[in-house]
Amino acid sequence: MTDSGSQPSRFYLTTPIYYVNARPHLGHAYSTIVCDAIARRKRALGVETWFLTGTDEHGQKIERSAKLAGCSPQEFADRIAGEFRGLWDRLGLTYDDFIRTTEERHIRRVQHLFATLRDRGYIYKGSYTGQYCVSDEAYVDGPPGTICPDCGRATETVSEENYFFKLSAFERKLLEFYEANSGFMGPESTRREVISFVRSGLKDLSVSRTTFDWGIPVPGDEKHVVYVWLDALANYITALGYGSDDAKDQERFKKFWPADIHLIGKEISRFHCVYWPAFLMAAGIPLPRSVKANGWLLFDQGKMSKSRGNIVRAETVHEVLGADALRYFLLREIPFGQDGNFSFDALVQRYNGDLANGYGNLVSRVVNMVHKYFGGVVPEAGAATQAEAALRASAENALASFGPAFDDLNFSEALKGLWLLVAETDGYLTANAPWKKPPERSDADHAALQARVLATAAEAIRLITALVYPILPDATAKVWRQLGQGELADAARNGFLKDLAWGGLKPGTKFGEPAPLFPRAEKDAVERMQKLEEENNRTAVEAVSANDANEAKSAPAATPAAPAIKYAAAPAPAPAVAAKPVARAAAKAPAETAAPQATASAPATAPAPAAETPATPTQERSHITIDDFTKVELRVAQILVAERVPKADKLLRLEVDLGYEKRQILAGIAQYYEPEKLIGRKIVIVANLAPRKMRGLESNGMLLAASLEGGAPVLAGFLEEVPLGARLK
Ligand code: MSP
Numbered sequence: 001m002t003d004s005g006s007q008p009s010r011f012y013l014t015t016p017i018y019y020v021n022a023r024p025h026l027g028h029a030y031s032t033i034v035c036d037a038i039a040r041r042k043r044a045l046g047v048e049t050w051f052l053t054g055t056d057e058h059g060q061k062i063e064r065s066a067k068l069a070g071c072s073p074q075e076f077a078d079r080i081a082g083e084f085r086g087l088w089d090r091l092g093l094t095y096d097d098f099i100r101t102t103e104e105r106h107i108r109r110v111q112h113l114f115a116t117l118r119d120r121g122y123i124y125k126g127s128y129t130g131q132y133c134v135s136d137e138a139y140v141d142g143p144p145g146t147i148c149p150d151c152g153r154a155t156e157t158v159s160e161e162n163y164f165f166k167l168s169a170f171e172r173k174l175l176e177f178y179e180a181n182s183g184f185m186g187p188e189s190t191r192r193e194v195i196s197f198v199r200s201g202l203k204d205l206s207v208s209r210t211t212f213d214w215g216i217p218v219p220g221d222e223k224h225v226v227y228v229w230l231d232a233l234a235n236y237i238t239a240l241g242y243g244s245d246d247a248k249d250q251e252r253f254k255k256f257w258p259a260d261i262h263l264i265g266k267e268i269s270r271f272h273c274v275y276w277p278a279f280l281m282a283a284g285i286p287l288p289r290s291v292k293a294n295g296w297l298l299f300d301q302g303k304m305s306k307s308r309g310n311i312v313r314a315e316t317v318h319e320v321l322g323a324d325a326l327r328y329f330l331l332r333e334i335p336f337g338q339d340g341n342f343s344f345d346a347l348v349q350r351y352n353g354d355l356a357n358g359y360g361n362l363v364s365r366v367v368n369m370v371h372k373y374f375g376g377v378v379p380e381a382g383a384a385t386q387a388e389a390a391l392r393a394s395a396e397n398a399l400a401s402f403g404p405a406f407d408d409l410n411f412s413e414a415l416k417g418l419w420l421l422v423a424e425t426d427g428y429l430t431a432n433a434p435w436k437k438p439p440e441r442s443d444a445d446h447a448a449l450q451a452r453v454l455a456t457a458a459e460a461i462r463l464i465t466a467l468v469y470p471i472l473p474d475a476t477a478k479v480w481r482q483l484g485q486g487e488l489a490d491a492a493r494n495g496f497l498k499d500l501a502w503g504g505l506k507p508g509t510k511f512g513e514p515a516p517l518f519p520r521a522e523k524d525a526v527e528r529m530q531k532l533e534e535e536n537n538r539t540a541v542e543a544v545s546a547n548d549a550n551e552a553k554s555a556p557a558a559t560p561a562a563p564a565i566k567y568a569a570a571p572a573p574a575p576a577v578a579a580k581p582v583a584r585a586a587a588k589a590p591a592e593t594a595a596p597q598a599t600a601s602a603p604a605t606a607p608a609p610a611a612e613t614p615a616t617p618t619q620e621r622s623h624i625t626i627d628d629f630t631k632v633e634l635r636v637a638q639i640l641v642a643e644r645v646p647k648a649d650k651l652l653r654l655e656v657d658l659g660y661e662k663r664q665i666l667a668g669i670a671q672y673y674e675p676e677k678l679i680g681r682k683i684v685i686v687a688n689l690a691p692r693k694m695r696g697l698e699s700n701g702m703l704l705a706a707s708l709e710g711g712a713p714v715l716a717g718f719l720e721e722v723p724l725g726a727r728l729k
Contacts, residue, residue, distance in 0.1 A: 007042070007045050007498075008047060008260065009047065009048065010047060010048040010049070010050075010255060011039075011049045011050070011260050012049075012050045012240075012256035012257065012258075012259045013038055013039060013042075013050075013051055013259065013260055013261040013262075014035070014052045014053070014235075014236050014259055014261070015031050015052070015053040015054075015263055015264075016031060016262075016264050016265065017053070017054040017055055017056040017099065017232055018054075018055050018056060018084055019055075020062055020076065020080035020081050020084070021062055021065040021080070021306075022065075022080070022306040023083050023306075023313075024083060024084050024087050024313075024314070025304060025306065025311035025312065025313055026297055026299075026304055026311065026313065026317075026326075027265070027296070027297045027303070027304040027311070028084070029087070029330075030297050031263055031265060031294055032053055032091075032095075033093070033327050033330055033331075034263060034294060034409075034411070035051055035095075035261075036094055036095070036327075037411070037471050038409075038470070039051035040094060040469065040470035040473060041406060041407075041469075041470040041497065043094075043492055043493070044470065044495060045495060045498050046494075046495025046497075047495075048255075049096075050096050050240070050252075051095045051097075052095065052096065052097050052098075052099060052235075052236065052240075053095045053097075053099075054097070054098050054235060054239065055080070055081040055084055055085075055099075056228070056235075057073075057077040057081065057101045057102045058101055058102070058214055058215040058225070058226075058228050058231055059214065059228030060137065060212050060214070060228075061134050061137060062076065062077060062214060063214035064134070064661070066214075068661070077100070077102055087315065090315070090323075091318060091323045091326075097239050099238070099239040101216075101231055101232060101235060105238065105239075105244070106234075106238045106239070108244075109234065109237070109238035109243035109244060110216050110230070110231050110234045110238060110243075111218075111219040111226075112242075112243030113230075113237075113238075113242070113243060113279075113283060114207075114219060114230070115220075116284075117165065117279065117283055118163075120282060120283065120284070121166075122165060122166045122169070123164065123166070124163070124164055124166070125161070125164070126162060126164045126204075127159070127161050127162060128160060128162045128164075128206045129158070130157070130158065131143075131156065131157060132155055132156050132157075132158045133150070133151065133155045133156075134156060135151050135662070136148060136150050136151050137229060138150065138229070138271075139205070139206060140155045141203075147640060150267060152641050153655065154640045154662065158209075160209065161210055161224075162206040162207070162208050162209070162210070162224070163206070163207050163208040163218060163221075163224060164205065164206055165204060165206075165207045165230075165279070166282070167202045167203065167204050167274075168201075168202050168203055169282075170202065170282070171198060171201065173278075173281060174202075174274060174277060174278060175195070175199065177277060177281075177287065178191070178195055178198075183289075184273070184287075184288075184289070184291065185291050185292075186290065186291075186292045186337065186409075187292075187293065187336075187338075189266075190266055190269045190291075190293045190337075193269065194269055194270065197270055197274065198274055202274070202278075205227075205275065207226065207227040207230045208224035208225060208227055209227060210223055210224050210225075213225055215227075215228060229271050229275060230279065233271065233275065233276045233279065236259055236276075236288070237253065237257060240253040240257055241253040242285070257285070257286065258286045258287060258288050259288040259289065260288075260289050260290065261288075261289070261290050261291075261292055262276075262290070262291045262292070263292050263293075263294065264293050265294055265296065266294065266295055266296065266337075269293050273291050276288075276291075292336075292409060293337065295336075295337055295338040295339040295340060296339045296340075297330075297334070297340060297342050298342065299311070299312055299341070299342050299343075300695075300696055301646050303339075307664065308697070309693070309696065310696055310697065312533060313533065313536060314326060315532075315536075316529050316532040317329075317347065319532060320521075320528050321347070321348075321351055321521060322518075324355075324471075324472040324474050324475045325347070325350075325518070326347075327471050327472065328351075328354065328355060328415070328471055328472060329346075329350050329351070331412065331415060332350060332411070332415045333350060333412070334412065335412045335413075336410065336411055337409070344526040344529045345526055348525050351521050352520055352521055354422075355472075355475075355518040356519065356520045357520070358423070358426075359422050359464065359468070359472075359475075359517075359518075360475070360517040361426075362422055362426050362429075362457075362461065363461055363479050363482065363517060364514060364517070366429070366454060366458050367458075367482045367514045368514050369434060369435065369450075369454055370511050371511060371514060373434070373450050374451070376511040377508060377509070378455055378458060378484070378506065378507050378508060378509040378510075378511065379450070379451035379507060380455070380507040381451060381459075381507070382448055384456070385452070387431070388452060388453075391425065391428050391456055391460055392456070394424050395421055395459075395460050395463050395464075395502055396502055398418055398420070398421040398463070399463060399467070399501070399502070401417050402414045402417060402467045403467075406470075415468070418464060418467055418468060421464055422464060425457055425460040428456070428457060429453065432453045434449060434450040455507065458483065459504070461483065462485070462504060462505050463502065465479045466496065466497060466500050469492065473488075475517050476488055477489065478515055478517060479517065482511060482512045482513070482514060483505065483509070483511060483512070484509040484510050484511045484512055537698075631688075633686065633687040633688035633727065634684055634686060634687070635685055635726065635727050635728065636658075636682055636718070636722050636723070636725060636726040636728070637656040637657060637658050637682070637684070637701075637703075637724060637725075638656060638681070638682050638683075639654050639655075639656055639678045639679055639683060640655045640657050640662065640679065641653070641655035641679070642654050642655075642673075642675035642678040642679055643675050644670055644675060647695070648670075648695050649670060649671065650668045650669075651668060651670055651694065651695065652666070652668075652669055652670045653665075653666055653697060656683070657724055658685075658687065659723060659725030660725050663700040663701060664698060664699065664700055665699050665700060665701045665703060666694050666695075666697055667703050669703075669705070669713060669715075671712075672712040672713060681715070681717070682717060682718060682722065683704070683715050683716060683717060684703065684704040684728060685704065686703075688701075689701055689702050703715065704716040
């Protein structure tokens, strides 16, 4: 009985290429770690494997992020791409190639693909007026004001000359393809969603943009840049060598294309299961064999993402518990394809339960006893009793079922099954207690039992170790040495999993020195990780504040469409209400409560009856100069998303649109405003406050409201139509 099943002779798998608008977090690490585990297993089965990852660096979103950071898009992309690659290296991920879409090789080959699509009659020139979601870099159907159905942010109206791809011509062909290739998309929920999207009708797709230039120029018409999703999806073939004249590139492309798995997050399945196959069909290139979507890693009850401000970095877990702990947790805890919660507590629990007390403890018991009783040399097991036969049968069972479950991406099930064998081996040891000699047992019998039990347990450990290698590469390498098997990396390179079978641990094998694998995590592990995250958030906030300074410098360029409101003749008299900033608590205020007591005048707020809220007597105020006032950047914003913050009665999380950018603000108005009723409402915010964290979420500004003694705050607003981003002066 071996583990290998039927395997292809070569295998190509890819991660999504990650946007460089923000630093990597656990969500990105999740998809990449899954691919790494698959790639390691394939190589260890003797399959020639190519594992590609990289970064997606073009498009309006990156251009804007760079502008806000005060540097060129290329500098910005270089920095963040370096962080992704650096992190993957620190985590020991074994990608074969890391493609950046700003590389020359990619640019030339995308132009080749674009020209091919045009030459084959699938691209034509037209013009597009409609909605565009910059965050998703996606066209959205609907009138101006439509909210992006995927991310919930406001779309922008674009009107420009574009090249169009004849996507509509592929509706029937795609449906036929899905029908004939039932394993193409997974999980089932993704498959259903995609099919229903295609059935609802496909419109031609704009595949170039003209209103910004951070992209790949369309060959022969350079005022257009290639639509960022066509550019990005093409990475899967350009990295291999599609469109290159070089013989080696061509050979690699021929060898590895079509891809066996495009592993993606579920939110980008439309791009991978509809647009990408259509582009390939149009270009006459074979289609990938499968697209598999992982679910979302959730933290604090929401998808882990930078815009929600609820990220955890892989570096933190790596530093405290090691990369293997993170890999094991992600693959064991979350059934692939489903959303899964991440928490430090659950991580430490799994680590202690399964790794420190489970596998790690088992290895240490057996290796130490082989050293103690047999001088570190594997004894001859002798004749097996029923107990050994039973353990062997379980091990062979695990060997037969682990591979198919893993290859179906059921990592959690595969590990669960293998850990039953860990527990059974542990139980076998305890039941036979080779460390205890009952008085009635002769020395010779006891030595035979010790030999039989330790050799059998060590063999079970060898099989467990080999199988779990793709998930725990660091720990298993140590165990392999302790079992006297040499370097696991060499064994993996030589396809050792292919011939894995019971009985490989030969008597006479000299064990290596015992060494700790997973030291038990103490109570403070969770605190240490939380602290590392807090420290990182603090530095990130400082970095954002520094960016704010840059933003101020580059404001004219970043906010061209933000007109200022001017008062006609004399400034309006100060209204009789004080508008109080409600969102951003002062340094001393408790995180969740509203606001500093400092007040700001709100010239545009409808005045409330003077009797209700007397103005502060002028003589009690200290005056500020007009320069002081102009330091405060008050702007008009529209609420796009409003939702309660879990476990914070007073806080609402708002996403607001300033016209030139969108941002998250936390406001202490949850007791006074129903979130649903706020959506679409125009408000006034202090736009240049330094960001601050509350309940793990970052607030980037503060909204203004009239503060009524003993009553509910009243949000500042306008009676006339005002454009988003307009400055109040
Ligand atoms: N650049 C596009 C993909 C182009 S592929 C041709 C993109 N980039 S992204 O930076 O937004 O990364 C998205 C991918 O990161 C997801 O599809 C998923 O693989 C991974 N994840 C990011 N956050 C995640 C979670 N919170 N949970 C799980 N995976 C997540 O979209």
